[in-house]
Amino acid sequence: MSPNRPTGHAPPPDPLGLDALSGPLADTFIAAALALAALMATAVVLTRRTVRQAIVLSGYGMVLGLLFLILQAPDVAMSQIGVGTVLLPLIVVLALHATRRYRDTATGNGRHDDGRPDGADTRNDTRADTRNDTRGGGQADGRGAGR
């Protein structure tokens, strides 16, 4: 019934991982990771520009992955790092870029229609960002998404 190789799981009274998760050092790590996660979450909320917020969100995903790793859930940590650090911010950035392009071309005052190559998208993003700030004042950045 049980395989003949050691599985690494001791019988129930002393499951693996209890020792690694207790003690002052482990407590310090867990507390630090939790504090870092809270800090990054606050930073995400307090970041007002959406493009920048996506980048901070990526950092938050990384910190969450670190927390899961410290809490000894490597599977969850891998999923979190993949989805929260790469996929979600990338989708947010792409969606923002699409809405911005739509707004620029729809209103006709965009700078990068007219067949201008928009290969360097990061530059476009930052440029659109600053333009928004000078023009719109304090208006929320992602408002174009609603239209």
Added chain:
Amino acid sequence: MTPRARVALFAFGAAGTAALYTAGTLDLPGFGGAWHPYADRAVRQAVAHGTPNAVASVTFDQRAFDTLGEEIILLAAAVAAVVLLRVLRREDEDTDGSHRHGPADVPDALRLVGHLLLPLTLTVGVYVVAHGHQSPGGGFQGGVILGTAVHLLYLAGDYPALRRLRPLPVFEAAEAVAAAAFVVLALAATGWAATGRVPALNGAVGVEVGCALTLLLGRFFEQALLVRPPAPPGGRTGRTGEAP
């Protein structure tokens, strides 16, 4: 619906969620304690079935129906993205020649790193899928790595190469086939331990997740880079002097 009714509805839902959540967490074992009733049972079952990776045993054996549901959810999400983000008839999809997507002028270091990391990351993804039954990781984690790895080409500034690397129709078909394979594999031996099937299940999940994420990101890329809104009557569009 008036704003007032909306707020009331939200307050009702939020209060219910908060109450249920609190009720659900009251009986949980304390954080960091020595008492893990569920883990003890799950690990005992995994060892009894001879599954080396207890997490794989939970996802594919003890919670197989949950995993099946998650797969279907992912499939539905990918299909929804494909349907919602399709190129509408009134929108023009720019032809490739009308504007240049690259190779963009990214720094050489970024280009080099992107091209170097691409094979490495793909290898890591395949490894995580293939060894999911023995080590941390598995189909979903590896699939996420695979699905995002190909977009290193975009970071490297080579969007045309990325388009060539992932023909979207092929990925649509592969995703459907992989999802069907997973369902068949999961349902074929209901009630039996999944020990021997874990690598195959991981493979199916890996292909499905990788294809789904690539499709999703591909559609978003198309929207962000290629699709133009319908041209205003005055005619300032992206196509200058193009007669397709």
